[in-house]
Amino acid sequence: MTTITNSGSNLHITGTRQRIMTDLNKKLEVAGQEVATGMRADVFSHLRTRANETLSLRGDLARSEFFVSQNTLLEQRLGAMSDTLVTMRATTQSLMDIVVPNATSPSGTVSEIQVNAQATINAFVTQTNLSFNNSSLFSGIATDVPPLQEWDEVNPASGFSPQGLVNGVVGGAILSQADALAKIAQIDAIFSDDPSLPAGQTYQETFFNGAPKADALGNPVPRQSALIAEGSLLEYGVQANDQPFRDVLKGMAMLASVDAVLIQDRQAYRTWVETAMTSIADGMSGMSDIGTRVGGFENLVADAKELQLSRIDIYESRILDLEGVDPYEAVTRMTQLETTLQATYQVSARLSQLSFLNYL
Numbered sequence: 001m002t003t004i005t006n007s008g009s010n011l012h013i014t015g016t017r018q019r020i021m022t023d024l025n026k027k028l029e030v031a032g033q034e035v036a037t038g039m040r041a042d043v044f045s046h047l048r049t050r051a052n053e054t055l056s057l058r059g060d061l062a063r064s065e066f067f068v069s070q071n072t073l074l075e076q077r078l079g080a081m082s083d084t085l086v087t088m089r090a091t092t093q094s095l096m097d098i099v100v101p102n103a104t105s106p107s108g109t110v111s112e113i114q115v116n117a118q119a120t121i122n123a124f125v126t127q128t129n130l131s132f133n134n135s136s137l138f139s140g141i142a143t144d145v146p147p148l149q150e151w152d153e154v155n156p157a158s159g160f161s162p163q164g165l166v167n168g169v170v171g172g173a174i175l176s177q178a179d180a181l182a183k184i185a186q187i188d189a190i191f192s193d194d195p196s197l198p199a200g201q202t203y204q205e206t207f208f209n210g211a212p213k214a215d216a217l218g219n220p221v222p223r224q225s226a227l228i229a230e231g232s233l234l235e236y237g238v239q240a241n242d243q244p245f246r247d248v249l250k251g252m253a254m255l256a257s258v259d260a261v262l263i264q265d266r267q268a269y270r271t272w273v274e275t276a277m278t279s280i281a282d283g284m285s286g287m288s289d290i291g292t293r294v295g296g297f298e299n300l301v302a303d304a305k306e307l308q309l310s311r312i313d314i315y316e317s318r319i320l321d322l323e324g325v326d327p328y329e330a331v332t333r334m335t336q337l338e339t340t341l342q343a344t345y346q347v348s349a350r351l352s353q354l355s356f357l358n359y360l
Contacts, residue, residue, distance in 0.1 A: 061315040071305040095120040117255035138240040140211030147210040147240035158200030170257040244286025251280035
């Protein structure tokens with residue numbers, strides 16, 4: 001009877017020791033985690049009624065981190081747009097350097113105009129069709145397509161190539177002042193999307209493949225935009241169907257479609273070349289304005305990002321105040337638990353070695 005009682009008592013004591021050691025191990029694991037991370041292992045148990053505060057702060061932190069990520073990409077995209085606009089203006093200026101001395105009358109470099117105009121158009125189209133992060137820079141919201149049709153390639157949407165459309169008007173020659181003025185009016189109609197033109201014979205239908213400015217009902221199509229902060233929407237889109245692009249390409253197309261050397265009528269020559277030069281100059285000026293605007297957008301995004309980074313610092317600091325653990329207190333607690341657990345192991349080991357036989 002006594003033996004049974006002792007066995008039950010010993011079993012109970014052993015089970016209690018095991019529960020104590022299990023509990024100490026769990027507490028030691030928690031303390032070790034807190035020492036390693038510097039944060040409370042069970043935040044909600046620690047904060048209790050103040051748990052909503054840390055949840056709110058973490059929500060604010062996540063939103064700010066999202067904006068910083070998005071604005072970093074947008075800042076890079078705007079930078080790519082700005083750099084490309086500078087390159088495009090430099091490319092166009094190289095053509096203007098040849099055209100300007102030949103504007104009113106032919107000079108020694110007049111024979112270079114057509115060849116250079118054709119090469120410049122190709123370079124201009126290639127630069128306009130650049131993309132950032134697999135998204136076209138100047139296609140508007142239709143970011144999955146290059147904005148400009150290649151100069152000598154047929155656009156499936158219209159059945160014309162830009163070169164073919166312009167050459168169809170010019171016919172390879174300018175015969176007189178009246179002929180020059182008539183053909184300039186026709187080219188103006190193409191580049192202004194004159195609705196009286198036959199289907200497919202406008203800039204929008206043949207030159208441009210991106211998002212239109214208006215839908216079939218005449219409603220404005222949204223520009224590219226981004227939410228750079230709570231309640232702050234930035235519309236930053238620049239499209240290759242904006243007027244400066246049209247002006248530059250119209251002037252280039254005029255010069256590329258006819259060899260100025262062959263324009264015998266001096267008045268017709270001056271009208272044709274000066275009109276083309278003026279169109280290019282207007283376009284370059286407009287592109288400079290666009291570049292300035294894009295630079296302003298970059299600054300707005302950079303400022304918004306800096307503000308959000310400052311907020312992140314504040315949120316993280318406040319979260320650390322709420323969820324953080326005092327390093328000294330955590331290490332002290334872990335050391336005490338290690339000591340207690342070690343003592344428990346030692347007691348358990350000594351008790352397990354006790355036997356009635358030792359006293360016989």
